[in-house]
Amino acid sequence: MxxxxxxxxxxxxxGRGTENRVGEETKKYSKKVLFVYGSGSIKKTGLYDKVVKSLKGNGVDYIELSGVKPNPRLSLVYEGIKICKENGIDFILAVGGGSAIDTAKAIAVGALYDGDVWDFFVGKAEIERALPVGVILTLAATGSEASDSAVITNEDGWYKKGIHSDLIRPQFAIMNPELLFTLPQYQTAAGAADIMAHxxxxxxxxxxxxxxxxxxCEATLKTMINNVPRLIENPEDYDVRAEVMWAGTIAHNGLLDTGRIGDWASHRIEHELSAIYDIAHGAGLAVIFPAWMKYVYKHDLDRFVQFAVKVWDVDLTFTDREAIALEGIKRLEDFFRNIGLPVTLREANIPYDRFEEMADKCTSNGTATVGQFVKLTKEDIINIYNLAK
Amino acid sequence: MxxxxxxxxxxxxxGRGTENRVGEETKKYSKKVLFVYGSGSIKKTGLYDKVVKSLKGNGVDYIELSGVKPNPRLSLVYEGIKICKENGIDFILAVGGGSAIDTAKAIAVGALYDGDVWDFFVGKAEIERALPVGVILTLAATGSEASDSAVITNEDGWYKKGIHSDLIRPQFAIMNPELLFTLPQYQTAAGAADIMAHxxxxxxxxxxxxxxxxxxCEATLKTMINNVPRLIENPEDYDVRAEVMWAGTIAHNGLLDTGRIGDWASHRIEHELSAIYDIAHGAGLAVIFPAWMKYVYKHDLDRFVQFAVKVWDVDLTFTDREAIALEGIKRLEDFFRNIGLPVTLREANIPYDRFEEMADKCTSNGTATVGQFVKLTKEDIINIYNLAK
Structure with a gap:
């Protein structure tokens, strides 16, 4: 270790009704906040009204910043930073999924920085301060509600990059599984794939x-395996929704990699897909992760055998270890397909003509490797895209 | 949920060498601290010198309070509170196991309170403030290094009582498994039983x-089951020690009971034992927990079957569910005995003549019940002591 x-x-x-506590929690930090959200969906569901009521009821003033999109954009981050600086705002409230939260985190960092916030994403500056952020979560997927990271897409070149710092962990995360009842099935499934990928x-x-x-890790994956298919069938089953939602936080708050070093190649390889094609990140991971596994499993067959046996209950009486490992990967693919996700680029309607370009971006034009478990070169990444066809 | x-x-x-960071971490909170520890063992191992060097090297002044005993005493807490008040101390550093940490937590609460700190233990006052506490852990057992609780024994009547508040969670916990290499085998085993009981x-x-x-929960218990026997054999195996030490924190930091209500009767019933007989808390739990299980398993046979199957790998082809449940309890007993712990009062050299007195204390003279899974009366508790003979 x-x-x-x-x-x-x-x-x-x-839990149930917790969104009504947002004003009470927020006022501990500030009485003047930036309220970040996505499209009108929180207005349709009534969540917007509840938030406004709770903020007002606790004397918290707010300026709205709406229009957050999936794979959230740097331009909106700039806008939020400008609003914060011009209005002396010192707390960001995000209501939404990972895109709203990551936008809020990036604004929180940029609002206390004189230069271009993109500096933090490309390693030109280190995060030393950030405004506090609070969250009401409406999608179980990115784990951003308690994580130390945020991912933003720079439209100028479609670069998708991340920042990491304990300073951007939210102060609070309000999580009511009922707020997720109305999610489209595909979004629930893509979120589940993202959680499992973490x-x-x-x-x-x-x-x-x-x-x-x-x-x-195995315990959290098993919880997903047992509950996600039930959730796809019964999107309004509170308890099942709660299991998956809480698992999403545990998957990515850092506990599961204490004392170890994760890989993260699949995330990086997928980011190139969703930066260009605007596929849901989780769906992209359902395509890339099995391909990555098939490409690297021989690097540590024992670990893939353990994954197959402990996570997927592959029977150890199979005649050879390689067969066990491959069966584990197959069960992961079957699982993703059964909950309605693509597991190939073809199924995801992604063409095969930009592999080289994506692999270039991913490896800084072939000068860097990607991943820790196996260090992948540009050629390796092209091979993985090909395996994902 | x-x-x-x-x-x-x-x-x-x-990890390794982290004790040398204590000064650097402490000075973030205060330059004048109370340094709480137990006997001379930290002087023998050289830890005391390292702590002093790190504190001094970072300009942190300290007053020592030594003499913490197992089942830590209220009198020493009073002494610590007095020192803090008289010297304007605003940070407590505990170096030791749960006894030193719980002493520090109680001092942290009492130092900001005008009345008797015991008020918080008997429900006469609620914790609203506490000084910050830091920890260097030298025993994996109580989980106090990150928990919201502290247990203190009042020598006046030998009452052992606890307090709970997020305000008494330590600011930092320094955990180097190497510091535990010299523990007597019995203390390692008793600590393991405490962790598993949590x-x-x-x-x-x-x-x-x-x-x-x-x-x-099952994942953490399995980690204990796989690693503790190896640790008893090889007390200086760093990796095995690390697994058990980190499991001890996870077991009791509150994560494992999010969304559920634990029982805690066995802890309460055991506290009466260790308050009177000064047996190690973990050894007392190894005696009481199996007896409690035998007494209550019919309340929810399914849960005990799950415990037997998922934690102890009891084969489901046993002919009846009750046999499965009982086999799970037996394997727990066998496990404790195999690592050198008593599993009966006889084995712990505890006489049978004060069951009524202990059950009285535990239930406020028969007026209250104990436990949440099954609410136990005074009679039930006497029955459990009898089952533990």
Missing amino acids: NNFDFVCPTKIIF IMERYFTNVRSVDLTDRL | NNFDFVCPTKIIF IMERYFTNVRSVDLTDRL
Whole structure:
């Protein structure tokens, strides 16, 4: 086990009716906030009215910033930073999924910085300060509600990049599974794939003696495997929705990779897809992760056997270890397909003509490798895109 | 799943050499601290010198309060409070196991209170403020390094009582498994039983639809089952020590009972034992928990079957469910005995003549029940002591 520092101070406020506590929680930090959300869907569901009522009822003033899109854009982040600076705003409230939260986190960093916030995404500046952020979560997927990361897409070149810092972990995350009842089935499924990918990125490690976190990863994956298909059938089953929602936070708050080093190649390879094609990130992961597995499993067959046996209940009486490992990967693919996700580029309607361009971007024009479990070159990444056809 | 609030902001600093960071972490809070520890063992191992060097090197002044005993005493808490008040101390550093940490937490609460700190333990006052506490952990057992609780024994009547508040979670917990290499085998084993008891107290719940936390509890218990026997054999195996140490924190930081209500009767019943007989708390739990299980398993046979199958790998082809449940309890007993712990009062050299007195204390003279999974009366508790003979 490696040495590690771990801190996740986000206060989780989980359950029915908790969205009504947003004003009470927010006013602990500020009475003048930026209220970030996406499209009109929170108006249709009535969530917008509840938030406004709770903020006003607690004397919290707000300026709205709406229009957050999936794969959230840098231009809106700039807009939010400008509003904060011009109005002396010192708290950002995000209501939505990962896109709204990541937008809020990027604004929180940029509002206290004199230069271009994109500097933090390309390694030109380090995060030393950030405004506090609060969250009402409406989609279980990115884990951004308690994570130390945010991913933003720069429309100028369609670069999708991330930042990491404990300073951007939200102060609170309000999570009511009922708010997710009206999600389209495809979004629920793509979110589930994202959650499972967060666990699997951590699971495939070269660090030895990581029993506890292995077991916790397997426990969280099993919870997903048991509950997601039930959720696809019964989107308004509160308890099943709650399991998946809470698993989404645990998957990505950092607990599951204490003492180990995750891989993250699949995320990077997928980011190039969703930056160009605007496919849901989780759906892209359902395509890329199995292809990545098929490409790298021989690097540590034992770990893939463990994955097959402990996560997918593959019977150890199979005659050879490679067959066990491959059966585990197949069950993952079957699982994704059964919940309605694409598992090939063809199924995702993505053409095959820009592999080189994407692999170039992913590896800084072939000068860098991607991933920790196996360090992938530009050629490797092209091979993985080909395996995903 | 129940609604819940969960926050655990303790910064975990885990691994080799981390004790040397204590000064650097402490000075973020204060330059004048109370340094609480137990006997001379930290002087023998050299830890004391390292702490002093790191504090001094970072310009942190300290007053020492040593002499913390197992089942820590209220009198020492009073002494610490007096020192803090007289010297304007605003940070408590505990170096040791749960006893030192709980002493520090109680001092942290009492130092900001004008009345008797025992008021908080008997429900006469509510915790509204506490000084910040930091920890260097030298025993994996109580989970106090990141928990919201502290247990203190009042020598006046030998009452052992606890307090709970997010305000007493430590600011940081420094955890170097190497610091535990010199522990006597019995203390390692008793600590392991305490850790497992923390998980089992949470596992036995009447709340339905708690899949994720069930799986996480099972994962943490399995990690203990796989690693503790190896640790008893090889006390200086760093990786095995690390697994058990980190499991001890996860077991009791509150994550494992998000959305559910734990039982806690066994802890209460055991506290009466260790208050009177000064047996190690974990050893007392190894005696009481199996007896409690035998007494209550019929209340929810399904849950005990799940415990037997998922935690102890009892084969479901046993002919009846009751036999499966009982086999799970037997394997727990065998496990405790195999790591050198008593599993009966006889084995713990505890006489049978004060059951009524202990059951009286535990139930406020028969006026209250104990436990949430099954609400136990004074008579029930006497029965459980008898089952533990």
